Amino acid sequence: MIRxxxxxxxxxxxxxxKLKALSYAVAIQQIRKLAEPDPEAIEAYREIVGxxxxxxxxxxxEKLGLESELRPLMEQYHVSEPxxxxxxxxxDIYLQMVADPDVLRKxxxxxxxxxxxxxxxxxxxxxLATMSKREDTLRVVRALDLERxxxxxxxxxxxxxxKPDPEIYLTAAEKMAVPxxxxxxxxxSVNGVRAGLxxxxxxxxxxxxxxxxxxHTSQIIDDVWIVHEPERLA
Numbered sequence: 001m002i003r004x005x006x007x008x009x010x011x012x013x014x015x016x017x018k019l020k021a022l023s024y025a026v027a028i029q030q031i032r033k034l035a036e037p038d039p040e041a042i043e044a045y046r047e048i049v050g051x052x053x054x055x056x057x058x059x060x061x062e063k064l065g066l067e068s069e070l071r072p073l074m075e076q077y078h079v080s081e082p083x084x085x086x087x088x089x090x091x092d093i094y095l096q097m098v099a100d101p102d103v104l105r106k107x108x109x110x111x112x113x114x115x116x117x118x119x120x121x122x123x124x125x126x127x128l129a130t131m132s133k134r135e136d137t138l139r140v141v142r143a144l145d146l147e148r149x150x151x152x153x154x155x156x157x158x159x160x161x162x163k164p165d166p167e168i169y170l171t172a173a174e175k176m177a178v179p180x181x182x183x184x185x186x187x188x189s190v191n192g193v194r195a196g197l198x199x200x201x202x203x204x205x206x207x208x209x210x211x212x213x214x215x216h217t218s219q220i221i222d223d224v225w226i227v228h229e230p231e232r233l234a
Contacts, residue, residue, distance in 0.1 A: 002202065004178040005119045006169060009130035011049065011188035013116065014140055015107040016098070016132075017210050021045040023094035024060050027086060031069055040064055049211055050189030052131045052162035057090065058083040101143035108144050111230040112186065112206065118234065120149040127152040127172045129185075131162050152176060164194035169201060190214045197223055206230060 011017035024045050025037035032038070044063035048056045061067055061083045070082035077088045098104055120126050126149060130137050134155040141147055154172050161167045173180050185196035185203045188211045196203040203224040205215050215226060227233050 001182055002124065002184045003182040004125035004127065004173070004176050005116070005184045005186065006127045006129050006172050006196075006201070007112070007116055008050070008185075008187045008189070008192045009128055009132055009137060009140060011208060011210060012186055012192075012206055013109055013112050013128075013146070014104060014144065015109065015208075015210075016104070016140065017049055017188070017208075019097050019103075019107065020056075020090070020094055021210070023090045023097065024057075024086075026093050027089040028060075028064065028066070030089065031066065038064070046210060046214065048191070049214070050131065050163045050187070050191030050195075052156050053087055053091070053133065054083060055162055057087040061086055098139065098143075104140055104143040109206075109230060111233045113144060113146070115186070115234050116146065117149050120151075125152075125176045125178060126150050127154065127176060129154045129168045129172050131156045131168070133157060163189075163191040164198065166195050166199035169196055169199035173199070173201070190218045190220065193218075193220050193224055204233075206233065 007013055021042040025041040028038040028041045041060055044060045048059040067082045070085040073085045074082060077085045079085055116126060128150050132155060134157045137155045152172060152175055154168055159167045159171055169185060173183050180200040183201040185201045187193045187196055187203060188206045188208050193203055193205050205224045205226045207215050207226055207228050
């Protein structure tokens with residue numbers, strides 16, 4: 001019996017993953033003075049979708065060999081690690097993109113949002129479990145008018161370990177007082193799916209153009225339900 005549904009945010013309820021990927025590409029365009037956003041940054045971010053902010057930046061930095069270019073900028077950005085320079089740059093670019101709530105509303109996944117509202121209306125406990133910071137999370141939730149549909153919001157600020165560690169999902173289950181086996185997770189990324197499975201929960205993976213390849217080439221394919229047509233999600 002499913003008593004609680006726990007939703008990821010980025011890529012699941014709203015297409016912010018593609019905006020975050022673009023923000024990395026623009027940041028690297030600025031660092032390397034390229035004519036256009038760097039497509040290699042988008043591919044590097046695709047590999048780490050679902051991870052926390054600093055982990056994602058470190059991965060992109062390593063993948064593109066950016067450390068020597070970021071290190072001289074540490075003092076300017078008041079940070080202690082070169083990867084944090086990329087985090088700061090990427091965050092500023094992303095915030096400019098989503099400053100207009102209409103951008104977020106235009107990029108929501110309507111079928112997943114509808115499922116969240118149906119779950120709430122049918123007395124199922126509902127939670128959001130995202131590795132975005134709380135400030136960023138609330139900006140999206142409020143733009144999409146989802147606060148009334150959520151019983152609980154768990155963000156990166158509430159946990160020590162990011163996905164694929166199961167901490168965020170176990171924390172949500174504990175706070176809702178629902179056993180993990182009675183929770184249903186909705187995720188789009190490999191890291192998120194792994195986190196849900198490691199928590200002992202039922203998982204539905206929503207394949208998007210951004211995460212489809214990763215889901216199918218990972219070792220999790222036999223352990224989850226994968227939805228390729230979002231309109232059939234409900």
